Amino acid sequence: MPVLGESWRLRVSGPFRASLKFSFANVLWVVYTRSPRLSGLRNRERVARREPRVLGTLDFNRYSTRRGTSVQMAQIIVENLRKTFRVAERRAGLWGAIQGLVHRRHREVHALDGVSFALEPGELMGYIGPNGAGKSTTVKVLSGILVPDSGRCEVLGRVPWKERIATVRDLGVVFGQRTQLWWDLPVIESFDLLRAIYRVPESQHAAMREELVAMLDLEPLLDVPVRQLSLGQRMRCDLAAALLHSPPILFLDEPTIGLDAVSKLAVRDFVRKLNRERGVTIILTTHDMDDIEALCDRVIVLHEGQVLSDGTLADLRETITRERWLTVDFAEPVADVVDADAEVLRKDGERVVFRFDPDTVPAATLISRITARYPVHDLFVENPPIEEIVARIYGDARP
Amino acid sequence: MLDGLRLYLRYLGASYRGKMQYRASFVMQSVGQLLTGVMEFVAIWALFARFGTLRDWTLPEVALFYGLITVAFAVTDALARGFDVFPGMVKQGDFDRILLRPRSTTLQLAGLELDVRRVGRLLQGLVVLLWAAHALEVVWSPARLALAVAAITGGACLFYGLFVLQATIAFWTIESLEIINTVTYGGKETGMYPLTIYRRWFRRFFTFVVPLACVNYFPTVAILGRTDPLGSPVVFQWFAPSVGVLFLVVTFQIWKFGVRHYRSTGS
Amino acid sequence: MRAYWAILSARFRTLLQYRAAALAGLGTQVFWGFIRIMIFDAFYRSTNAPQPMTFPQVVSYVWLSQAFLRMLPWMPDPDVRMMIRTGNVAYELLRPVDLYRLWYSRALANLTSPTLLRCVPVLVLAALFFGLQAPASLSAAAACVAAMIGAVLLASAVANLLSISLLWTISGEGVAHLMSVAVWLFSGMMIPLPLYPDWAQTVLSLLPFRGLMDTPFRLYTGHVPASQVAALIAHQLVWAVLLIGVGRWLLGRGLRRVVVQGG
Numbered sequence: 001m002p003v004l005g006e007s008w009r010l011r012v013s014g015p016f017r018a019s020l021k022f023s024f025a026n027v028l029w030v031v032y033t034r035s036p037r038l039s040g041l042r043n044r045e046r047v048a049r050r051e052p053r054v055l056g057t058l059d060f061n062r063y064s065t066r067r068g069t070s071v072q073m074a075q076i077i078v079e080n081l082r083k084t085f086r087v088a089e090r091r092a093g094l095w096g097a098i099q100g101l102v103h104r105r106h107r108e109v110h111a112l113d114g115v116s117f118a119l120e121p122g123e124l125m126g127y128i129g130p131n132g133a134g135k136s137t138t139v140k141v142l143s144g145i146l147v148p149d150s151g152r153c154e155v156l157g158r159v160p161w162k163e164r165i166a167t168v169r170d171l172g173v174v175f176g177q178r179t180q181l182w183w184d185l186p187v188i189e190s191f192d193l194l195r196a197i198y199r200v201p202e203s204q205h206a207a208m209r210e211e212l213v214a215m216l217d218l219e220p221l222l223d224v225p226v227r228q229l230s231l232g233q234r235m236r237c238d239l240a241a242a243l244l245h246s247p248p249i250l251f252l253d254e255p256t257i258g259l260d261a262v263s264k265l266a267v268r269d270f271v272r273k274l275n276r277e278r279g280v281t282i283i284l285t286t287h288d289m290d291d292i293e294a295l296c297d298r299v300i301v302l303h304e305g306q307v308l309s310d311g312t313l314a315d316l317r318e319t320i321t322r323e324r325w326l327t328v329d330f331a332e333p334v335a336d337v338v339d340a341d342a343e344v345l346r347k348d349g350e351r352v353v354f355r356f357d358p359d360t361v362p363a364a365t366l367i368s369r370i371t372a373r374y375p376v377h378d379l380f381v382e383n384p385p386i387e388e389i390v391a392r393i394y395g396d397a398r399p
Numbered sequence: 400m401l402d403g404l405r406l407y408l409r410y411l412g413a414s415y416r417g418k419m420q421y422r423a424s425f426v427m428q429s430v431g432q433l434l435t436g437v438m439e440f441v442a443i444w445a446l447f448a449r450f451g452t453l454r455d456w457t458l459p460e461v462a463l464f465y466g467l468i469t470v471a472f473a474v475t476d477a478l479a480r481g482f483d484v485f486p487g488m489v490k491q492g493d494f495d496r497i498l499l500r501p502r503s504t505t506l507q508l509a510g511l512e513l514d515v516r517r518v519g520r521l522l523q524g525l526v527v528l529l530w531a532a533h534a535l536e537v538v539w540s541p542a543r544l545a546l547a548v549a550a551i552t553g554g555a556c557l558f559y560g561l562f563v564l565q566a567t568i569a570f571w572t573i574e575s576l577e578i579i580n581t582v583t584y585g586g587k588e589t590g591m592y593p594l595t596i597y598r599r600w601f602r603r604f605f606t607f608v609v610p611l612a613c614v615n616y617f618p619t620v621a622i623l624g625r626t627d628p629l630g631s632p633v634v635f636q637w638f639a640p641s642v643g644v645l646f647l648v649v650t651f652q653i654w655k656f657g658v659r660h661y662r663s664t665g666s
Numbered sequence: 667m668r669a670y671w672a673i674l675s676a677r678f679r680t681l682l683q684y685r686a687a688a689l690a691g692l693g694t695q696v697f698w699g700f701i702r703i704m705i706f707d708a709f710y711r712s713t714n715a716p717q718p719m720t721f722p723q724v725v726s727y728v729w730l731s732q733a734f735l736r737m738l739p740w741m742p743d744p745d746v747r748m749m750i751r752t753g754n755v756a757y758e759l760l761r762p763v764d765l766y767r768l769w770y771s772r773a774l775a776n777l778t779s780p781t782l783l784r785c786v787p788v789l790v791l792a793a794l795f796f797g798l799q800a801p802a803s804l805s806a807a808a809a810c811v812a813a814m815i816g817a818v819l820l821a822s823a824v825a826n827l828l829s830i831s832l833l834w835t836i837s838g839e840g841v842a843h844l845m846s847v848a849v850w851l852f853s854g855m856m857i858p859l860p861l862y863p864d865w866a867q868t869v870l871s872l873l874p875f876r877g878l879m880d881t882p883f884r885l886y887t888g889h890v891p892a893s894q895v896a897a898l899i900a901h902q903l904v905w906a907v908l909l910i911g912v913g914r915w916l917l918g919r920g921l922r923r924v925v926v927q928g929g
């Protein structure tokens with residue numbers, strides 16, 4: 001057994017003095033960077049942090065870009081954004097796991113592969129695409145959270161990742177699955193905390209809060225701890241929380257996911273009002289096609305990091321497919337259902353799904369034809385799901 | 400600065416109010432914390448009962464070391480929960496929400512949670528400290544008291560810095576946090592006993608790399624009025640706790656560097 | 667048995683994924699063991715009086731306790747805790763298996779798989795560099811292994827008790843904590859049991875906790891002759907059976923509570 005040494009003398013020596021000097025130098029550096037003598041970006045950040053936002057509380061569209069240019073200039077500019085992630089690969093099985101202990105393999109994921117678009121103030125843009133297409137990555141870059149590998153981006157005249165704090169001050173973000181409210185506290189206290197965080201003047205905050213509470217019907221919820229709220233109630237509170245500091249831009253990430261029908265309509269109604277009456281620029285990321293149809297003037301389809309389509313919703317539908325799907329539940333299983341203008345997509349016992357072009361045969365005509373020939377229990381008409389649309393676009397894009 | 404401080408206090412207040420809603424659970428867990436502390440001290444006491452002295456340190460003297468480090472660690476444990484849970488946050492992607500707020504990430508994480516359960520540990524440490532103060536033949540002048548408070552403060556800053564360091568490493572790898580954990584909790588264990596009983600290289604590590612000795616051993620030696628077997632000058636002993644504060648400042652800089660890295664590589 | 671094996675294998679695989687954690691964890695154990703050794707060394711140097719255990723024996727004891735730290739039942743099963751908190755424990759009632767046996771197997775897996783992973787590197791390092799002695803004799807080694815098996819069975823019973831006590835939401839946490847403290851103190855994890863004051867030794871030898879760590883390690887170091895292994899294992903198993911019985915009974919009561927309160 002090794003023996004403990006007898007000599008206990010601690011030499012207050014070089015290494016000790018060096019480390020003291022290093023720490024002291026560090027303190028000096030901190031003091032220096034916080035001093036008013038700096039110019040450039042840090043100074044702007046500092047100013048942005050201190051200035052309270054004073055503007056007409058309820059009039060978002062009076063807000064102009066930071067450099068005082070006209071409101072007509074594009075508010076959000078994205079040019080050729082690229083971002084690649086390295087993901088570690090997991091191997092299957094016990095032997096694979098032991099191998100992974102020694103040597104890790106990596107895979108490159110191109111989250112953004114040359115994305116470009118521009119948004120005017122007051123636009124409501126729907127941002128759609130399959131999972132993993134790069135939608136949340138784009139939102140992260142626009143918020144200044146993530147730095148892209150290459151490309152240009154401007155939000156309200158600022159480069160987001162260079163001026164995170166100033167950029168984020170003018171943004172509201174709502175995540176559908178996660179709440180930004182404090183879990184154990186009543187809603188009103190969360191609002192209060194947010195006021196302190198965003199440095200909103202008391203009167204402005206109070207006016208905004210009252211307006212939002214009225215618009216979203218939050219009065220009975222204000223004193224309820226967030227953990228006791230239903231999903232729909234929580235989403236409404238989250239929407240209010242995101243807007244308390246009157247941001248001119250709002251990012252909504254799956255706001256209606258998991259909501260009941262009533263709440264969905266309430267949320268959609270609110271978002272529409274926000275955009276049409278208050279002029280808030282909104283980017284809506286969603287899988288719900290009905291949200292898009294109800295709200296968006298403009299739709300951008302993203303797939304594997306690339307913009308596949310950018311235009312109005314009507315254009316999207318026009319170019320990709322005019323077709324509709326008619327699902328019929330027959331009263332009894334029918335052997336062979338045939339119609340001149342409709343193609344059978346799926347057959348499942350009594351349920352048959354038809355695909356038809358409303359220009360060739362109007363829905364009403366087709367329905368009356370089928371119901372005349374066969375006994376029908378129930379039926380409904382719908383648009384093809386978003387994945388179909390995107391898959392079609394993808395099919396067209398890659399010959 | 401002042402505004403940041405006000406927000407910090409607001410955060411802590413909000414966390415406290417949230418926790419107090421579960422009062423029974425809080426009391427139970429605080430008592431549990433107290434018991435854990437008692438258990439630790441029972442072990443030390445048992446060893447002294449068996450061996451009499453630790454080298455030339457008596458039980459009340461060791462109790463002073465123990466008390467100071469326990470109180471310092473309990474204070475930090477209560478305040479640094481934000482950085483402690485940070486690795487989990489990064490994994491779940493919740494750090495993005497923090498980045499979406501127009502405030503420094505340091506401030507937001509510092510105020511994330513106030514772990515009021517640690518009051519149990521704090522009480523236990525204070526009791527041991529008070530007993531040691533009573534049992535020792537030391538005149539408690541205001542200067543000595545101030546030094547004890549400084550030692551606790553410096554120790555709290557040191558451990559806080561270690562928590563921040565641990566959180567910063569989570570930016571690079573979620574998995575190897577145990578290394579810092581080792582140093583943090585191992586440091587606490589180490590600080591319970593006077594530094595002289597450890598090996599030379601061990602002492603050097605906990606003086607120069609993680610300045611635990613500066614916030615615990617040297618001030619205590621000064622309080623006890625003993626000549627330091629390790630030969631440090633008395634002046635240094637009185638100013639040693641400030642090294643803990645410096646350590647914290649350094650780790651905050653490293654944290655900022657880590658945030659920058661996170662933003663360029665994503666989650 | 668098959669369920670146990672499946673759980674064990676899955677845990678093993680999960681643990682291997684976190685390779686850096688595995689390495690870092692090893693560092694932690696070595697660090698802690700090292701601190702303890704230094705503290706004991708200082709104590710042993712402070713007096714010339716004879717002690718119940720020699721210093722080399724203490725060194726081996728400490729390293730063994732670090733190597734087999736994962737086998738100590740000081741924490742309720744985190745899965746069970748999550749289940750109870752979310753209310754999912756109700757689903758457990760729907761399973762067509764004996765619930766106590768299921769939880770026991772889970773506890774057994776939780777205790778054995780991390781231990782198997784951690785004990786070998788720690789033992790190797792300790793033996794090479796830090797003074798871990800070889801077993802006192804071949805029979806001592808055999809006795810130690812036998813006692814380990816008993817220890818693991820006993821530990822699973824204790825761990826299960828800890829998990830079951832969580833069914834009583836708030837007071838259960840307190841009880842679990844109390845038991846946890848007792849486990850740490852009286853199993854030999856904090857300090858080797860022989861070093862406790864003499865007046866405490868009788869009580870310590872009666873309590874179940876010494877069967878968790880103290881018994882196998884004392885056999886290893888030869889502090890207790892290998893011939894006594896039968897009596898010691900009997901002590902472990904009697905307590906294990908007792909705790910299993912209590913656990914079963916409590917589980918029944920606890921689940922009825924859950925159902926009645928509509929959790």
